[in-house]
Amino acid sequence: MLFFYDGFVWVAWFKKVIIKGSIHNYWTTKPSSSYSWLANKLLNLKNEIFPLIKLRLENGVSAKFWFDNWTPFGSLSTFLSNSSSKSGIHEKAYVASQCRNGIWLLPPARTEEQVQLQTYFTTVTLTQAQYCYEWELEGKPTQTYSIRDVYTYLRGEINYVIWSSYEIRRHNFLVWLVIQNRGPTKEKILGWSFQVSLSVLIFGPWLLHGVGSPPLEIGTIQSLR
Known part of the structure; x- marks a missing residue:
């Protein structure tokens, strides 16, 4: 609901008070003893739900370069092993700030991960549209939320056994x-x-x-x- 329903009062309160006005700050906000149990519970779930919520980049103006889930590599902070200080890209940088006139302003690649990332950038084109979030389960994006599909994803595979009330x-x-x-x-x-x-x-x-x-x-x- 935080990412898809802005009209709810508690969602507006959570964004303003807990994550300081931007839904993009959710990924970097840490639990605090001054927050309620529910707020800390939601913050502690970020690692579980991160793969499920995909950011459709579009103009990239408000997308956090390092922490939003906008590439196939997930969080770039994790993929590049927290190398923001070595890459020259600020920790709080937005995606659009790294692109000028269709050209990506990226430092030379020094690792295999950086080569993969720069290769991916050659396929990315920013638009004039606003960003939006999508549910993504097993690589399949969707605009609707399914409790069954998400529960199956979080539960993982189980071994089914045929139990019958007519058997011994x-x-x-x-x-x-x-x-x-x-x-x-x-x-x-x-x-x-x-x-x-x-x-x-x-x-x-x-x-x-x-x-x-x-x-x-x-x-x-x-x-x-």
Whole structure:
């Protein structure tokens, strides 16, 4: 909401009081004991949400050169290892200040990262339009916010297991152990010089006694392994 909804009262208050009047200062403002718990919570989230909020550069007048997420390299302060003092570009410089009549005023590249950055600058052209922010998930920009997509991104990948209320819980639990590679039974039996397949270890009681039903098909288990 800080980047996309200026009309809210608390957003206006946060910009004026906490980040001193500019949303671009959010990336460099540090938590303080004089701020509320919520304000400090929002400031502490900057590293998590930085990759998700992309700045469309346009005229570059108010875009912070070192700290806004306007290049494919993320924060240039981090990408260039905080080399602002060595590059000759001021720490508080704006992107537009480094361009004159379509020519980028950059010092000679001394590192591989600086070469990559200057190569990228050859593809950047400033316009007369105002900047705007976009959501970007896995390299795909969007103008709309999706709780599901952001939650999936923050959560990361998880291993899904088919749980069914119609199956025997013990079987389901054993299948989960095998998928997570947390069942050392097979390794122990192999240590006794017995060649035992995975299907026998999982479906042994069911195959011998015919009680209940197997928690998953053998082919499904092998594919998960």
